[in-house]
Amino acid sequence: MRQFAVIGIGIFGANIATTLFEMGHDVLAMDLNEEKVQEITDKVTHAVQADSTSEDALLALGIKNFDVVIVSIGQDIQANILTTLILKEIGVKQVVAKARTELHGKVLYRIGADRVIFPERDMGIRVAHNLVAANIIDYIELSPDFSIVEIVVPDTIAGKTLAELDLRVRFGVNVIAVKNAEGHINLSPKAEDLIAHGDIMIVAGKNNNLRKLEIF
Numbered sequence: 096m097r098q099f100a101v102i103g104i105g106i107f108g109a110n111i112a113t114t115l116f117e118m119g120h121d122v123l124a125m126d127l128n129e130e131k132v133q134e135i136t137d138k139v140t141h142a143v144q145a146d147s148t149s150e151d152a153l154l155a156l157g158i159k160n161f162d163v164v165i166v167s168i169g170q171d172i173q174a175n176i177l178t179t180l181i182l183k184e185i186g187v188k189q190v191v192a193k194a195r196t197e198l199h200g201k202v203l204y205r206i207g208a209d210r211v212i213f214p215e216r217d218m219g220i221r222v223a224h225n226l227v228a229a230n231i232i233d234y235i236e237l238s239p240d241f242s243i244v245e246i247v248v249p250d251t252i253a254g255k256t257l258a259e260l261d262l263r264v265r266f267g268v269n270v271i272a273v274k275n276a277e278g279h280i281n282l283s284p285k286a287e288d289l290i291a292h293g294d295i296m297i298v299a300g301k302n303n304n305l306r307k308l309e310i311f
Contacts, residue, residue, distance in 0.1 A: 097121070097163070098162050099112075099120055099122050099123070099161060099162065099163050099165065100124075100125065100156075100163075100164045101115075101122065101123070101125065101139075101165045101167060102126070102164065102165065102166050102167065102178055103125075103147075103168035103169065103193075104128075104131045104132070104134075104135055104167070105131070105167065105170075108124070108167030108168075109131075109134075109135055111167060113135065116138060116139045121140045122139040122140050123139070123140060123142075123156070123158075123161065124139045124141070125144075126144065127144065127146055127147070128144075129144045132144045143156065147166075147168070147178040148178055150185060153182070154185060158182065158185070158187060159185050159186045159187050161187065161188075163188070163190075164187050164190050164191070165192075165193075166178050166179050166182070166193060169193060169195065172199060175192065175199075175203075176199075176203065179206055180207070183206065183207035189209045189210070190207070190208050190209050190210075191210045191211075191212060192210070192211050193212055193213075194213050195213075195215070197213075217235075232246070232295065233245040240301055241299070241300070242300070242302050242305055243297060244297075244298050244305055245296070245297055246296050246298060246308070248292060248293065248294045248295070248296060250292065253290060253292035253293075254291070255290055256287055256289050256290065257284055257285070257286050257288055257290065258287060262308070266300070266304050266308045267300055267301065267304040268298050268299065268301075268304050268305060268308055269300060270284055270297070270298055271284075271297050272296075272297040273288065273294055273295070273297070275294050276294070
């Protein structure tokens with residue numbers, strides 16, 4: 096069991112906190128808004144009202160002993176940045192911070208954030224790809240040039256082996272896993288493995304190559 100602290104319990108932060116708790120982890124949820132704290136009290140291990148821009152308040156909560164601290168403050172960018180800075184200065188092992196813009200994200204990395212997430216941007220990317228290609232069920236951008244997609248096997252390729260599809264040569268992408276209709280995941284697909292209708296392929300590659308695959 097790991098210890099997580101979530102600072103800022105709006106919709107995004109609350110979902111992270113409650114999901115981690117449901118997964119069996121120790122979760123501290125923190126917000127300056129007492130009403131939000133009350134709403135989540137029964138859904139996490141601990142919920143406290145505190146000012147995350149106060150170093151004394153964070154130290155009093157033993158925040159540096161947590162494995163991961165998620166800064167999910169959304170509206171107040173100044174508080175988001177200051178909280179991230181204080182957390183790193185007092186020695187928190189891993190700080191994951193939510194950013195609203197690319198510039199905001201650059202600032203967070205510059206002051207020491209271990210990971211920066213862009214929930215609005217990432218969801219927008221996923222929805223756009225799903226609208227363009229209905230067989231794309233998830234799209235994870237790992238970098239500006241490289242992504243991973245989950246694609247439902249279309250009728251045009253069902254019944255063929257990976258060797259016959261030859262996606263690496265034809266599209267420059269790699270099939271890193273295949274999930275069948277029963278939910279079994281093959282993490283080491285072989286060239287002779289048959290791709291069936293309804294399977295889900297997890298494919299990695301450069302974004303421009305993945306876009307070609309989406310219309311395949």
